[in-house]
Amino acid sequence: MRLTDRPTWKALLAHSRAMGESRIADLFARDPQRAQAFSLESCGILFDYSKNPVSAETRQLLVALAEDAGVPALMAAMFEGRRINVTENRAVLHIALRNRSSRPIMVDGQDVMPGIRAILERMRGMAERIRGGIAKGSTGRAFTDIVNIGIGGSDLGPLMVTTALRPFGSPGLRAHFVSNVDGAHLAATLTGLDPETTLFIVSSKTFTTQETLTNARSAREWLLTKLSAKAPAAILVEHHFAAVSTNLEATAAFGIIPERVFGFWDWVGGRYSLWSAIGLPIALAIGFDRFEALLAGAFEMDEHFRNTPLAHNLPAMAALVGLWHIDFLGRPTHAVLPYAQDLLYLPAFLQQLDMESNGKRVDRSGTPTNYLTGPVIWGAPGTNGQHAFFQHLHQGTQVTPADFIVAANASDTLPGHNELLLANCIAQTEALLRGKSADEVRAELKARGMRGEELEQLTPHRVFPGNRPSNTIVLKQLDPRSLGALIAFYEHKVFVQGAIWNINSFDQWGVELGKQLAGGVLEDLKAGKPGPGHDPSTQRLIQHVLDQQVKGDR
Numbered sequence: 001m002r003l004t005d006r007p008t009w010k011a012l013l014a015h016s017r018a019m020g021e022s023r024i025a026d027l028f029a030r031d032p033q034r035a036q037a038f039s040l041e042s043c044g045i046l047f048d049y050s051k052n053p054v055s056a057e058t059r060q061l062l063v064a065l066a067e068d069a070g071v072p073a074l075m076a077a078m079f080e081g082r083r084i085n086v087t088e089n090r091a092v093l094h095i096a097l098r099n100r101s102s103r104p105i106m107v108d109g110q111d112v113m114p115g116i117r118a119i120l121e122r123m124r125g126m127a128e129r130i131r132g133g134i135a136k137g138s139t140g141r142a143f144t145d146i147v148n149i150g151i152g153g154s155d156l157g158p159l160m161v162t163t164a165l166r167p168f169g170s171p172g173l174r175a176h177f178v179s180n181v182d183g184a185h186l187a188a189t190l191t192g193l194d195p196e197t198t199l200f201i202v203s204s205k206t207f208t209t210q211e212t213l214t215n216a217r218s219a220r221e222w223l224l225t226k227l228s229a230k231a232p233a234a235i236l237v238e239h240h241f242a243a244v245s246t247n248l249e250a251t252a253a254f255g256i257i258p259e260r261v262f263g264f265w266d267w268v269g270g271r272y273s274l275w276s277a278i279g280l281p282i283a284l285a286i287g288f289d290r291f292e293a294l295l296a297g298a299f300e301m302d303e304h305f306r307n308t309p310l311a312h313n314l315p316a317m318a319a320l321v322g323l324w325h326i327d328f329l330g331r332p333t334h335a336v337l338p339y340a341q342d343l344l345y346l347p348a349f350l351q352q353l354d355m356e357s358n359g360k361r362v363d364r365s366g367t368p369t370n371y372l373t374g375p376v377i378w379g380a381p382g383t384n385g386q387h388a389f390f391q392h393l394h395q396g397t398q399v400t401p402a403d404f405i406v407a408a409n410a411s412d413t414l415p416g417h418n419e420l421l422l423a424n425c426i427a428q429t430e431a432l433l434r435g436k437s438a439d440e441v442r443a444e445l446k447a448r449g450m451r452g453e454e455l456e457q458l459t460p461h462r463v464f465p466g467n468r469p470s471n472t473i474v475l476k477q478l479d480p481r482s483l484g485a486l487i488a489f490y491e492h493k494v495f496v497q498g499a500i501w502n503i504n505s506f507d508q509w510g511v512e513l514g515k516q517l518a519g520g521v522l523e524d525l526k527a528g529k530p531g532p533g534h535d536p537s538t539q540r541l542i543q544h545v546l547d548q549q550v551k552g553d554r
């Protein structure tokens with residue numbers, strides 16, 4: 001039966017008409033316990049979704065939909081290692097990477113845990129040797145800089161986590177991340193780095209990604225040019241390059257020695273891979289024990305997710321409230337607003353996690369969906385966003401549900417900053433909910449001495465409609481454990497939504513066409529003229545770029 005034909009979907013549709021009219025403030029007025037009743041706490045995270053147009057009936061209907069759509073069954077299938085990534089015929093087992101229990105996890109009758117533990121031990125060894133200055137560069141000096149070369153999941157996870165855990169990093173070992181094929185990214189990163197003390201980690205699940213291989217080759221060239229007088233090329237690559245990949249043949253062909261290659265498995269999706277050896281830069285930056293704390297936080301969330309009834313389940317309720325907005329209230333975008341500068345890259349990370357997972361238009365059987373699926377995810381840290389796009393959140397014509405994320409305790413001790421940060425975060429959710437009526441605006445303006453036409457003209461511009469939804473997510477502190485739990489929370493949120501929409505959240509065919517066509521355009525650029533088969537705009541753009549290029553640049 002199609003999702004939209006299910007009685008549980010239809011019940012929500014009918015209910016949405018009634019709820020669409022109600023104001024969130026009235027829901028609070030009717031239920032003095034609402035703040036508690038619509039908040040959940042687990043794994044060191046408070047998830048307050050009370051500032052959404054959701055009643056007890058809404059929750060019950062949403063949970064009924066999730067059960068009806070088979071969320072518990074798909075969840076069990078994932079944890080059991082079944083091949084739920086149907087278009088690639090793969091299991092989905094990022095949860096195994098952080099399985100801190102002694103439970104085996106089987107794929108095709110084989111326990112994957114011994115292999116995972118072996119790689120983790122090798123990561124520990126590498127982290128200890130590099131951080132302790134035991135493993136050295138080709139000229140005998142300890143490493144001071146690590147450059148991760150990767151893109152997508154092989155970049156965003158380690159970049160986001162390493163940045164988020166900045167206070168736990170060691171000043172003697174700086175982590176850099178190069179992803180963009182724009183040479184400016186690598187060039188800017190290498191400026192000021194000492195090749196003798198720089199270690200490159202080439203991170204690519206496939207080791208075929210054009211951007212990563214181009215950057216890796218250029219980095220190797222830079223190293224060989226700078227140090228050619230000091231050692232032969234093979235020795236330089238041996239000392240200064242490591243790789244994380246499932247393609248061991250390609251890493252060997254690049255010249256990286258097996259002891260410096262960390263494998264992982266096809267059942268780890270790129271955007272779910274930071275828990276694997278793709279997390280090596282994290283372990284190098286913050287130390288392996290803290291990397292393990294990150295895994296432990298995620299494991300705690302996994303246990304909560306698989307063992308908690310949906311109505312009390314943090315990721316499940318986040319998913320259901322999100323889906324309510326998207327499919328029943330017509331709000332297809334979602335803002336991620338971390339009130340933590342160190343979470344700078346969280347919106348970009350979640351963009352890939354959510355939009356690459358659930359940006360799908362056909363269901364698991366290949367039938368186009370007749371309902372909206374994954375939201376547009378966007379955002380930036382507060383308080384910066386307040387001085388940029390919050391205008392739109394408060395007074396724009398579109399309603400954007402938002403996640404406000406904040407830690408009660410600051411990572412830094414500069415006096416006065418954390419109170420300001422917390423006050424702004426909490427006050428923004430209050431302002432979005434409460435709004436400001438025309439009467440309130442008039443009273444304020446009158447108190448300032450304004451009267452008559454001027455007052456009436458200004459009033460509508462200063463009115464806030466309010467009733468704008470938000471979730472607030474509070475951590476005690478932004479540390480490895482709570483960050484692990486927070487990331488797993490979002491991974492499972494995406495899982496639950498994808499399960500209800502009956503889409504495959506674990507493939508990404510939508511990224512292929514652009515890659516394929518880039519090959520053709522590249523040939524045209526190299527040939528110096530557009531080839532046949534392009535649409536007129538593309539043809540003209542190729543010609544224009546060629547005309548604009550300074551001779552000798554190609």
Ligand code: F6P
Pocket residue numbers: 151152153154203204205206207208209212270271356508511
């Ligand atoms: O192009 C999309 C994608 O395949 C992502 O899913 C992935 O995270 C990224 O490219 C990088 O892939 P790889 O790790 O194989 O280089």
